[in-house]
Amino acid sequence: MKRIIIIALLCLFSITLNAQEENITGEEILRKIDENEYYDTIEYTGKMIIHIDDQIRTKELAVQARSEGHKALVEFTNPEDYGTKYLLIDDELWIYFPTEEEVVKISGHMLKEGMMGSDFSYEDALESSKISEKYNVEIAAQDTIQNHPCWVLKLTAKVKDVPYYSRKLWIDKEHFFTWKEEMYAKSGKLLKEMNVLEIKQFDDRYFPVKSEMINKLRRNSKTVFIMDDIVFDVFLPDDVFSLRNLQH
Amino acid sequence: MGTLIKIAWRNVRRHKRRTFLSALVIAVGLAMFILMNSIMTGWDRANIDNLIELSTSSIRISTKEYADDVESLPLKYGLQNVQELTTFLQQQEYVAGITPRTQFLGQLSNWEETIPVIGQVVNAKTDPTVFALMNYFEGNYFSDEGENEIILGKGLAEEMGVQLGDYITLYALTKYESRNADEFHIVGLLNTTDPNINLNTIMITYETADGFLDLEGLVTELYVSVERRVNYNLFVKDVQQLQSKLQSRFPELQIDSFLKIASGFLKLTEQKKAFGMIFMLIILAIAAVGIFNSVLMSVYERIREIGVLRAQGMKRGEIVTLFLWEGGFIGILGSILGLIIGCGANIYFVLVGIPLDQFSGFETSGIPFLGRMHGEWNIGAIIFVFLFGIIVAIAASYLPSRMASKLEVTKAIRYV
Numbered sequence A: 001m002k003r004i005i006i007i008a009l010l011c012l013f014s015i016t017l018n019a020q021e022e023n024i025t026g027e028e029i030l031r032k033i034d035e036n037e038y039y040d041t042i043e044y045t046g047k048m049i050i051h052i053d054d055q056i057r058t059k060e061l062a063v064q065a066r067s068e069g070h071k072a073l074v075e076f077t078n079p080e081d082y083g084t085k086y087l088l089i090d091d092e093l094w095i096y097f098p099t100e101e102e103v104v105k106i107s108g109h110m111l112k113e114g115m116m117g118s119d120f121s122y123e124d125a126l127e128s129s130k131i132s133e134k135y136n137v138e139i140a141a142q143d144t145i146q147n148h149p150c151w152v153l154k155l156t157a158k159v160k161d162v163p164y165y166s167r168k169l170w171i172d173k174e175h176f177f178t179w180k181e182e183m184y185a186k187s188g189k190l191l192k193e194m195n196v197l198e199i200k201q202f203d204d205r206y207f208p209v210k211s212e213m214i215n216k217l218r219r220n221s222k223t224v225f226i227m228d229d230i231v232f233d234v235f236l237p238d239d240v241f242s243l244r245n246l247q248h
Numbered sequence B: 001m002g003t004l005i006k007i008a009w010r011n012v013r014r015h016k017r018r019t020f021l022s023a024l025v026i027a028v029g030l031a032m033f034i035l036m037n038s039i040m041t042g043w044d045r046a047n048i049d050n051l052i053e054l055s056t057s058s059i060r061i062s063t064k065e066y067a068d069d070v071e072s073l074p075l076k077y078g079l080q081n082v083q084e085l086t087t088f089l090q091q092q093e094y095v096a097g098i099t100p101r102t103q104f105l106g107q108l109s110n111w112e113e114t115i116p117v118i119g120q121v122v123n124a125k126t127d128p129t130v131f132a133l134m135n136y137f138e139g140n141y142f143s144d145e146g147e148n149e150i151i152l153g154k155g156l157a158e159e160m161g162v163q164l165g166d167y168i169t170l171y172a173l174t175k176y177e178s179r180n181a182d183e184f185h186i187v188g189l190l191n192t193t194d195p196n197i198n199l200n201t202i203m204i205t206y207e208t209a210d211g212f213l214d215l216e217g218l219v220t221e222l223y224v225s226v227e228r229r230v231n232y233n234l235f236v237k238d239v240q241q242l243q244s245k246l247q248s249r250f251p252e253l254q255i256d257s258f259l260k261i262a263s264g265f266l267k268l269t270e271q272k273k274a275f276g277m278i279f280m281l282i283i284l285a286i287a288a289v290g291i292f293n294s295v296l297m298s299v300y301e302r303i304r305e306i307g308v309l310r311a312q313g314m315k316r317g318e319i320v321t322l323f324l325w326e327g328g329f330i331g332i333l334g335s336i337l338g339l340i341i342g343c344g345a346n347i348y349f350v351l352v353g354i355p356l357d358q359f360s361g362f363e364t365s366g367i368p369f370l371g372r373m374h375g376e377w378n379i380g381a382i383i384f385v386f387l388f389g390i391i392v393a394i395a396a397s398y399l400p401s402r403m404a405s406k407l408e409v410t411k412a413i414r415y416v
Helices: A002-023 A026-037 A107-114 A122-126 B002-014 B015-056 B064-068 B080-092 B155-162 B195-200 B204-212 B234-249 B263-300 B305-309 B318-351 B379-406 B408-415
Strands: A041-052 A057-064 A071-076 A083-090 A092-097 A102-106 A135-145 A148-157 A166-172 A178-184 A190-202 A205-215 A221-232 B059-063 B097-110 B113-124 B138-141 B147-151 B167-173 B180-191 B201-205 B221-226 B253-257
Touching: A026 A135, A026 A148, A026 A205, A071 A092, A083 B080, A092 B113, A107 B263, A135 A166, A148 A178, A221 B080, B002 B015, B002 B318, B015 B195, B015 B263, B015 B318, B015 B379, B059 B234, B064 B253, B080 B097, B080 B155, B080 B221, B080 B234, B097 B204, B113 B147, B113 B155, B113 B167, B113 B195, B113 B204, B147 B155, B147 B167, B155 B180, B180 B201, B180 B204, B195 B201, B201 B204, B221 B234, B263 B318, B263 B379, B305 B318, B305 B408, B318 B379
Parallel strands: B113 B201, B147 B180
Antiparallel strands: A041 A057, A041 A221, A057 A071, A071 A083, A083 A092, A092 A102, A135 A148, A148 A166, A166 A178, A178 A190, A190 A205, A205 A221, B059 B221, B059 B253, B097 B113, B097 B167, B097 B221, B138 B180, B147 B201, B167 B180
């Protein structure tokens, strides 16, 4: 009898979980992604491997970032770009060029250009997490990526000043991180595709550490982004994110 | 003095062959100058006409904010009063056409590669009243009902491996800086000799751009063409007058003439003109040497005659004056002949022109215009060269006749 009761309870629990899963909204999924991927600060080294036709160029970088105020300092360490630094504060970006010893502010349409010749635009790399403010979110389908069940979210622009008119996100149902993203133009043409190639678990957080961005307007054009030596919530003093530090 | 003039004129008539040869030397030099000047002026004018008709128009109107940031072709500084501007311009003298344009940055993609382009949003009806691109078309212009039609520079089409009738993807940012890309039907190709147009430019209509770029009727530039004048300086004056009227009526706007828009090119043209002047001076110097030589020979041939005149009691000063008159007459005859030959040939250059495009290698020669190059009348240069012929002939007579008049009569008579 006890066994029957236990089985019945388990079934009830399972049904409740499924029901909860089915009742979840797009906005809630976005919120859960934020919760999973949120950090106070982060520090890592990384690589951008840029594939254009048969050529491959590799950029190495060291990043320090803070969520509050949407701040980041990126320093390139590969020989060709050694000493080049990016400073992001909110939606503003400055670049320091060591050869010219000059700081240039990047704005407007320049933010839409590929970062260091890659398929990630400055805007892709710097976009703050305010997606739900600018897009209507709906669960369009369910899918599986690498045997992981996913929600497929469809984001359609509420306003006109969005980087992409619509997007599709494949969200891991269990751990709420993005496996894949497709970015569409207003005409419905697919412009870019981002795929997560590797996920790592940090305590209870699942974080994408290797991803690729494919530019659909060109053949054989993609950039692989790899994050190494990730440390979350390190102490970063305020002056790390200052123009003075950028020029040092 | 009257007697001396008569004798001089009689001498000129009596030595017909000598007079003719001396005058011919002057005439050839002058005719060459007139033709070269016409061709060089025509070349410069053709360049400027080409620039105005293909790229700059006579006057460009935009907001001051747009002008400050024109290199990035922003889609955020539209003209608010296009209708008012158009009405004002229609009331002005010499205005031949008015058309709006909105330029933007984009990329063409054939899904293999992307090429950055400058997009021109045009009004299909009014654009040909300002820009002469219709003369350089292959294929069709925009149709009334056509959707997503595009015109490409021919070089750009070749680079992308597409042809008339094909489809190509255009990528650009909308007015709200959102990315957009769509397929466009190639209805026309522009085959100009302006490399900027051939290799970098695409054109779409406002109807298409309203959807593609979310333009909502945004016009960033208004282009005005001023009626062409044969005299370039008068044309420039008309343009400057219209610019000044516009500026005083619309002080908040940026009104630029082609003189400013293409200042770099015009500066280069001026520098080339300076080199051209050196070339012309060389032609004049050669002509002057020829004239000098010819008149000098005619004076030396007549030293014995000078001795006879001196023996008959003519003073040295009178002899010099006599030869100066003779030089003057030869100069006048030569200059008139030069004007007839030079202007006669120039009529052909001005009216018919030189078919440069028939020469082999024309398309790759870097010549910035197509078809025939026409000569130009330069009245100032013609008057100058006419006087030049006479003055050089007189100057050429002075020294040898002065020297001959100083010879002793007996030596002059026996001079061989």
